[in-house]
Amino acid sequence: MESSTPLQLDHPSEPPVPSVAQGGLRRSMGSRHLVMIAMGGVIGSGLFLSSGFTISQAGPLGAVIAYLAGAFVVYLVMACLGELAIAYPVSGAFHIYASRSIGPATGFTTAWLYWLCWAVAIGSEFTASGLLMQRWFPDVEVWVWCLVFAAVLFGMNAISSRFFGESEFWFAIVKVGAIIGLIVLGGAALLGFHPLSEAGTHPFLFENFNTSGGLFPNGFTGVLVTALAVFYAFSGSELIGVAAGETEDPARNIPKAMRSTVIRLLIFFVGAIAVIAATVPFDEVGLDESPFVTVFSSVGIPFAADIMNFVIITALLSAGNSGLFSCARMLYSLADEGHAPQAFKRLTSRGIPLIALSVSMLGGLASLISSVAAPETVYLALVSVAGFAVVGVWMSITASHFFHRRAFLRNGGRVQDLAYKAPFFPLVPVLAFSLCVVSLVGIALDPTQIAALYFGVPFVAACYLFFHFRYGRKAREGQKA
Template identity: 40%
Template sequence: MNTPLRESPRNSGSVRLRGALGNRQMTMIAIGGVIGAGLFVGSGKAIHQAGPAVLIAYAVIGALVVLVMRMLAEMAVAQPETGFFSSYAARELGPWAGLSVGWLYAYHWCVVIGFEAIAGATIVHQLLPSVPTWLAALVVMAALIAVNATRVESFGSFEFWFSMIKVAAIVAFLLIGLAAILGAAPGTSTPGLANLTGHGGFAPGGWLPVLQASLVVFFSYFGTEAITIAAGEAKHPVEAVRTGMRSVVWRILLFYIGSIAVVVTLIPWNATAVTESPFVAVLEHLGIPHAAPVMNVVVLTAVLSCLNSGLYSSSRMLYSLARRAEAPAALARTTRNGVPVPALLLASSVGLATVVANYFLPTSTVFDFLLQSSGSVALVIYVSITVTHLRGRARLEREDPVALTVRMWAFPLLSLLVLAVLLGIFGGMAIEDSSRRSVVLTLTVTAVAVIAGAVHQRRARRAHTMVSNDPKTSASPILRT
């Protein structure tokens, strides 16, 4: 069995994070981390790839996300004091795994920060053509860095209202779309199944494009686990994780699958407008006045929400790694308000670098690169969570079964099935030309993280052995603990 996690003594005297987030804010944090440019912008690319069959990709990947989040909820509720799922990996698989998963997760969110900043800047440029995209991205980044640098309550308040706006907009979109599908909207007739079965059929390119679209879908769904990151600063962490995981998942599935179903039912999947902006395309098709500017404001709010959540999640993961001596000690430093500003600045640096790159490169070039370099990393994170759960559940059943108040369904069969499907999707992406570049990049980043974790673990063990063999230190009861 692995040695229990212990906090690095070098950080034991610093200010800790503050428990100030309420349950409502925690719920909106989970929603805010997942509904962003991936739904409003990236879904158009997925629809273009797979046609109406993209619904299968969203349903299957959504079900996998539900199961993975159930595993994560079980671990978080059973031992909430760890706070971050990289800690679970370190405890169950070894310090190398905790360091690898933590840095991969932080890397992913750092990339997402740049992705969302560019998406938001593009929308600002559409609303205000005189403002260049690089300047809009810089202003957006600076504003949200300032929000996150004050105190955690500021992050929670902004995230709550950002999420409320976009959830209200999606609900309105679903109601309008449902009315149009039923033929109840003024001036429209029900399309029936014409757009679902016509224009080449339900799966016009076969089922391989559906697998290819899974990369976009994974990128879109990733972020629900942010609630376990924020649990470290919640007023009631156990309750927040338990209720958040149970209530958020079905809402996200409704928003995603429901919204995509409305799009592919009302408009031909191969329409140019769908690829560019599926939500605007539907509203303009239904004759909704000022659809484009209104939807752009909503999408901008969603992007800001996801960017806000990304800054928070990546900075807290870096802080957690530093507390465990798996990152530079400076990243564990906090202000008097309990904000890890050095970790926040490092997390935002990739986004700022992306803004600079966007000044020299076309927006589409940067956007596509970020999508390819981060989507498969999300898949690796899901695999690591699943493996960690399989190991941790077996240990808890032996040592502390009472702690399992939230249990994964049909364990271990569903957990093993999730692992098999995740690996199958990864393998399918590896053999496909269009997604191979993303897989290669992901494996390269993962290999670097694993090697760094293994080296760190070996050095830590060597240092521990030297201290244990030193007669001057071995006599100290403090150092023997």
């Protein structure tokens, strides 16, 4: 890909930057930053709050199976992503993969799906964080906290990509600590060690799985309808691909970060869900309280609700931090491709796409306003598209890998020459794509989630049509050239 002329990035008094990414973005993040950016994007309300919904619908064993399946799909998608990220180590890379391997219209649609997903998530996370802050500051309006959090996250992203990576690293440490605490303390309680709780009130091992109808209370359909919610809980792992253009030594750091991310997600998510499902009866969990609060309270942890309130706020802001980073890089990359206003390509002296960052923040605040002004119309549509978008992006990644590898082999390339190669081609991309389709079939069976299809499918169609009429001729001429 031809990149724009790099802008002057360094102040005269600063030492030279070791390496520069495409378009002038700095390669300043290492493997640990990539891992924590992915972990920060993944570990959010999907685990701390929505896991209760998954357990209530799928049952204890069904929830564990659902999250195991989600982790497996993440592994498949990350395997495809690893090969693509090293082949195209550019910022905002998802739509680059699709544009090069499938077609520019698919790349355009993928980019806007992902941008909208995170823009909506940013607004909803600000709202949720503001509501949780009212536990301690009941007299302060929610919108005040939303603006405070927006200013903090904007500042973190506007300073430098390395500062963003460092802030996300420490954000993620808090969340990971909470998950490890849940697994260790909850696991010990299941083994009979719970001196702070009342005797005889805590289940032993997996006896909670044996309650009437507790394994699969709603049959296999109950597991299937939670597929999208589980996949959405794992969304954010693909942020490694977004940050590829600002990573030191992509060929070494990207595969390392992906392996670490998959292993940690498997341990943290499946371990946490197993402990929660074994501790709390499936018919007593839902969205009204975090299952983490319930577990910590059951083992007698003092101030469990306040501790988890802080952790959940941190989780939401961390996910918003990663989301804002992703939105800005996606707009920058679209502009670099000529499919968005060129103003989004302007960089600060520190290599930050500030205009793209500002527009992304405005998009998040717009979804925040819509959640208050029109909760049953605009906001519902945006949230539905956001859930649909994650699976759509994963499908785009796996399809891009399939066509990329096939073209590579047809052009005389040798698999052994690849710096990183996804295993078992073409099984991995085909299986991952198929499982994503199954998750969309699952939501069609749930009246509360089917809105994702009603709004998501027309949105995708609108993106393709807009690209055809606005950029189609230019794209066709570019391919001929």
